[in-house]
Amino acid sequence: MNIATLSRTAAAALCAALALLPGAHAAPAAGRVDAARIASSERDGANWLSHGRTYAEQRYSPLQSVHDRNVDRLGLAWWIDLDNDRGLEATPIVVDGVLYATLAWSRVIAVDARSGKTLWQYDPGVHKAKGRHACCDSVNRGVAVWKGLVYVGTLDGRLIALDAASGKPVWSTQTTDNSKPYTITGAPRVVAGKVIIGNGGAELGVRGYFSAYDARDGKLLWRVYTVPGNPAEPQESPELQKALATWNGEWWKYGGGGTVWNAMAYDPELKLLYVGTGNGSPWNREIRSPGGGDNLYLSSILAIDPDTGRLVWHYQTTPGDSWDYTATQDLVLADLMLDGVRRKVIMQAPKNGFFYVLDRATGELLSAEKFGKVTWAERVDKATGRPVETAKTRYTQEPSVQWPGPFGAHNWQPMSFSPKTGLVYIPYQELPFVYINGKRDFRYRNGAWNVGAGEEQFTAFPREVASGALIAWDPVRQRAAWKAPYAFHWNGGTMATAGNLVFQGTADGRFVAYAADDGRKLWEFGAQTGVMAGPVSYAVGGEQYVAVMAGWGGSAALIGGEATVATGVRNVSRLLVFKLGGKAVLPPLPPRPDQVARMPQPVTASAETVARGSRLYHTTCAMCHGVGAVSGGVIPDLRRSSDATRAAFPEIVLKGALQARGMPAFDDLLDADGLAAIKAYVMAREYEDHRRSAAPAAAASAPATAATPAPAAKH
Known part of the structure; x- marks a missing residue:
């Protein structure tokens, strides 16, 4: 041992001894999260320790200092302007007074949750060209925190562990093949000491999977593929071997799809990890699997043994999906009284427009009903668990208009569940899509969108066909308890609280609180930008706070069209934090950048x-x-x-x-x-x-005629 090492050892021993002296108080370790703390947070709402707050992913806060009788006193406590010009979709994690969140391009920030002081920032250095492979903006939905480490999945497929106190990298592993158009935008989860991470990219032609890594050192422990590979080669599991019978053609050449890019939940008593899988690649089943087939395990809920990665049960929400009806939307665990029996259930409101209640131990379908406008299927047959498709659902060479469209009746924006009201709060959106069978002209292009649904004929959504709502859904009676309508789609995620409140951001730039039991609007804040992310609540020093990432973007903002432009918002990226009696005020928005002013000329091209x-x-x-x-x-x-x-x-x-x-x-x-x-x-x-735009102006300035007399002057 050299002198320097001896000195460090002596200093460490002295510090340890001082910490044991009467009255000494050591600072708590940063990022102190484990299974016991997550379990205890069911009752203690001071922290928000996991993506959905607890393993059950209910997004329900037991805090009630802010409640339906005083929420009108809620005000802005502080905000941070963020160096970010893309969408913000992250759910913050809050641990012992420190808030961890992500920005676009997989960047991470740590902030003092009481004062708003930035503690550290981390940039993984994602090459911006990777944004080409991100179907839905270069967004990130958040981190996981576990035993002093902060985990983030990056757009270029890395899983990185950061020191929670300093933000410095501890380990990094590449989870994807970067020669293929994989991306990561979803938040990791930590289950049984394993970091679980999936990926995206189905539209561009990848094969879906999710993986478990040792939380301590990043070692790969197991990997689950969600669709079978080339049948001429051995499959990775017996479940995939069985799934081969549900596929036809040469799907593996197109990737197959089934990516796990968002939803997960965990039941520590049943020791089951639940994941939702995505759409097929291409969307059009006639291309990827000519001759039909259910195409397992696309658009499915999978129950997995987290120790081995083996499949325990599965339920497919949309067999043979051709419409981008992913089952990657939130998976929420709860105990419900159904027909006089308390059942352990898992609930989902996926893109396809049906609300599913399953037994989470067995996967048995307990109920499924439409929670919005659905034309592709009449109902779900409870005996078989399969949808009863309507006539002409499978699109042909003729345009087929279906509700929902690929944005879904519900997308990634988180829903929440209140055990107090028994209601699920769903960010609902209603807009159709025109599907056309693009099989005849389909040509696979590596690194490009390959959906085979007539994408070359896509048209913008007319403003009048798009709308949204916050739906309070009763999962026992399978019907809406109340609904708050919105003029626009692509509204934000929700959070319910024990104070009889439900919070949600909107596409037109508001942050709103409703009474959770009856839907009365109680409070509203002008956010100056579209708010898509899921809110959180936490307490520091006994004072309750509500926080949300605000910044317009995501797939709807990129894909655009008149229905999106009508919101009138732009990206202003901020972290907004509220408390009772908050007095902070946002500064006025700067003027929009000047647009090019010119007189367009007719195009001479043919x-x-x-x-x-x-x-x-x-x-x-x-x-x-x-x-x-x-x-x-x-x-x-x-x-x-x-x-x-x-x-x-x-x-x-x-x-x-x-x-x-x-x-x-x-x-x-x-x-x-x-x-x-x-x-x-x-x-x-x-x-x-x-x-x-010139035609109405010309008509307005035209001289009046006998047929259209000028209005009389008013005095």
């Missing part, structure tokens, strides 16, 4: 070129710059591009001149002629919009 540009735009550009070239307000609207920017399209689009800002190169999918056609289409859309 109609065939413009049509080709539309097809290429909608298969290459629309998922970020907006369907119909109508941006949702986060990514630049190409109809508003300056002449200089359009002249630089080859450098930007083909050579990646703006990669550092998140605009990757597309020279593998486009050539100069194709890019010129896209440019012609965008300019045609600009001129079309100009003519449409």
Whole structure:
């Protein structure tokens, strides 16, 4: 032992001895979370220790200092302006007065939960070109905290453990093959000492799986694939071998899909981990599995032994899914009285529009009813557990309009459950989609969207067909107890509290509190931006706080269209924290950046070129710059591009001149002629919009005629 080591050892011994002296108080270790603390937090609401607060993922806070009789006194305690220009979707984790959250591009922050002081920040250095593979913005939904470490999944597929006190990396492991378009946007969970992480990318052509890593050192312990691979090769499990019978064709060449990108829950008594799986790749079953088949385990709830990764039971919500009806929406555990018997259940409101109640020990279907507008199926047969599909549900060469569309009746925005009211609070949205069988013209393109649903003919959603609501759903009676309607879709996640409150952010820039029992609106705050993330509540020094990440973005904002633009919001990224008597005030919004002012000219390109540009735009550009070239307000609207920017399209689009800002190169999918056609289409859309907006102005300024007399002056 050298002198330096001896000195450090002596100092450590002295500190330990001092800590044992009467009256000495050692500071608590940062990130002190384990299974016992998560279990005790069922009753103690001071912390928010896991993604859904507890293993059951109910997003219910037992705190009640803020309640339905004093919530009108809730005010902004503090806020942080965040260096972030993409969507914020994270649920913060709060441990002993420290709040941990994520920003876009998988960055992590730690903040003093009482004062708002930033304690540390971590940037994993994700290459911005990876944003091309993120179907739904470069978002991240949060971290997990366990025994002094903070875990984050990154957009480029890494799982990183950070020291909770300093934010410094402890270990990092690559969970995906980066030669394929995998991404991670979901929050990890820690179960039985294992970090569970999935991934996304089904639309771009990947095979879904989720993995368990040792929480201490990042060692891979097991991996579960959700769809079978090439049948000529050995399958990874007996369950996948059985699933082969439900597939046809050469699906593995397209990836297959089934990604696990969001929902998980855990029952420590049954020792079962529950995960939800995603849509097929491509969406269109006629392409990925010609001849039909249920295509296990797409759009399913899986119950897994967390020690071995083996499947215990499964339930498929949408057999043979062709509509992007994922089952990756929240999985919530509860005990319900059903027909006079207390049952341990798992509940889900997936994209397909049915609310499912299952026995969480066996997977038995207990009930399933529509919680919104659903046209693809009449009902779910309780005897078989299968949906009864309506006529012409399976789309053909003729356009097929279905509710819900791929945004779902409920998407990733978290729902919550109150044991006090017995109600589930669902962020519901209602908008259809026009599906067309794209099998005839389908050509798989590596690294591009491959859905086979006529995506080259996608059109923007008319404003009048899109709406939303907060639905308070009774899972026992399987009906709505109350509903708060919204004019827009893509509203935020929910949180219920013991104070008879339910909180939710909205797409048009509000943060609202309702009475959980009857839906009375009790309080509202103008957030200045769309609020999508799930709120949390915690206590420091005996004072209750409510916190939410606010920042417009995500797939609806990227895919855009008139229904999204109508919200009128833009991205202003902040962490907002409230308490009773809070007096802080947000500053006024800065003016919007000046838009290009010019008189668009008719496009000289041929109609065939413009049509080709539309097809290429909608298969290459629309998922970020907006369907119909109508941006949702986060990514630049190409109809508003300056002449200089359009002249630089080859450098930007083909050579990646703006990669550092998140605009990757597309020279593998486009050539100069194709890019010129896209440019012609965008300019045609600009001129079309100009003519449409100019027509009412011209009509208003036209002289009055006998048939349309001018209004009389009023005195």
